Amino acid sequence: MAKHRTTQEVNAGSMADIAFLLLIFFLVTASIETDVGLDRMLPQKNDDHIADIKQRNLFEISLNNTDDIMANGEVISVESLRQKVMEFIDNGESNCDYCRGIGTNELSEHPGKAIVSIKTQRNTSYPIYVTVQNEVLGAYNQLRDRESLRLFKVPFKDMEVEYYLEETNEERKQLLKERIEVIREMYPQKILEPETINN
């Protein structure tokens, strides 16, 4: 028999152990979920303009030290806030052909003019503030979705998501951008947060 010299195979038995150790290390140190949250823009630093806002175009939400919510002069529960904000924005008394509100002369004239203001006090608790922010944003999102579905047959959120995806090509992006602008123009988010009043 001729000499058949085969090279000695490297023992890979411990490889699995090493890989397992690494795996366990990553499992322990890592967290899977990405953070989520409510995006907001703060006003500019020297934005001291005093604008003339008609009373009817301003929806005032106040949160007091004991977390009661007052909206346009009446104490309400958080659950009914979204509906109230939507009625206010979508009232559309004058030349707003896409609005579906009741069109009274007590709520906003046009979504473009509607301003929501959120006032807090120093002892208001943070979760309730987040809830109110969430409901106001929710009201805007719901209205935007409605119009987006009517005009472009897709929810507004989906358009935004697709716009920020890297896979989307330039042409599509341009189209999406135009559509997003159209919807934002219809229901611009105007949320005011005046300085806290101490008392």
Place this chain on the structure above:
Amino acid sequence: MIKFNSFRSVNRNLPAISTASLPDIVFILLFFFMTVTTIKEQNLMVENTLPKATETEKLDKRDRIIEIFVGNSTNTHLSMMGSGTRIQMNNRFVAIEEVGDYALQALYQMPEHLRKVATVSIKADVAVKMGIIEDLKKELRLVNLLKINYTTFEGNVFDNQKRVD
């Protein structure tokens, strides 16, 4: 040939299951976890149970985020800091007046093209009062960091009402 076969049939031992592919499987698992997870960068020194919200946006681009934690100091740090609401940035407690400085410092550590899209993620505990949040917002306005994100968990917002006093 025949002889060989007959030899095998006498010695009927089951061959050992090959474990040669085990490392490959584990490595695939390892790479999967390495890609989908993010590593915690900060040691929490404050209580941090976030409130819940539904209308959220994802904060998936970690490179442009400045994190600010707000909450009561945890038990292990009570002796050092005393009780009360504290602000944590970059693994240390900061006073409210210093927030702007630290935020700018974090901003200038970012690559230049990301600076104008930098987002401040406010991670405040459910027990926090609005006073300190308003102060924080004022400080951030002073250093012109206007894009903020109230970081939350996803969940039913109306659970937030049950106050833990």
